[in-house]
């Protein structure tokens with residue numbers, strides 16, 4: 001985390017510890033999306049929202065035990081993950097995910113029997129994400145595809161890319177092995193790759 | 206020898222610098238000779254960057270409002286007795 005961001009977070013945490021309502025509003029706005037991503041890994045939509053709401057109430061007491069060793073996001077995500085795991089334990093539901101295949105079928109089909117490209121990528125994407133994102137239609141398309149990802153892949157992608165957690169933290173929060181996290185990330189990225197490719201070639205989502 | 210398909214399997218590990226040195230070298234060798242895989246790796250990397258810059262998921266406004274309300278209520282109640290605190 002950059003120095004200024006670190007200071008900002010410290011100020012926010014002080015506000016939370018002091019029970020300042022405005023600080024809570026700010027923190028809720030910043031951190032709820034990530035917390036939902038964690039909860040959705042384990043639970044259905046409405047249970048996930050319930051758990052995240054409950055977590056915010058427990059934060060009021062628990063924040064006094066927060067030490068800046070881990071970032072606030074990591075700390076909040078762990079609280080959510082623990083709640084979800086407890087809940088799963090009581091309902092005996094298991095999280096099942098397929099980690100066996102590292103290639104998206106749609107991409108896997110593009111190689112010939114000798115393992116060479118049969119249908120190679122034709123166009124080069126623009127280098128910077130910024131240039132691509134200036135395209136509002138692409139942004140909308142990305143939203144659509146992200147919400148269509150399997151929950152496990154989306155959670156892994158959100159925590160690793162968007163929240164830039166370290167692998168160890170993501171594994172810990174989502175309770176997956178390092179190699180399974182690699183599969184989740186790779187599968188999700190391939191889907192995004194295939195989506196951008198279709199979008200660039202056809203202009204359609 | 207590393208084929209294009211093998212490279213596609215480990216492409217994310219390569220991008221994230223998670224490959225053992227030996228495998229990393231074979232990917233690099235392959236990329237020198239194979240234009241298609243260079244394009245693929247470049248595009249996969251661009252897709253990854255796209256994810257980083259794309260908003261980390263917008264919060265549902267209705268949910269945010271509900272949380273704000275519950276937090277405000279709980280704050281008014283003041284610090285709770287630690288004996289009846291939830292897990």
Ligand SMILES: [Zn+2]
Nearest residue numbers: 208209239242
């Ligand atoms: Zn190749």
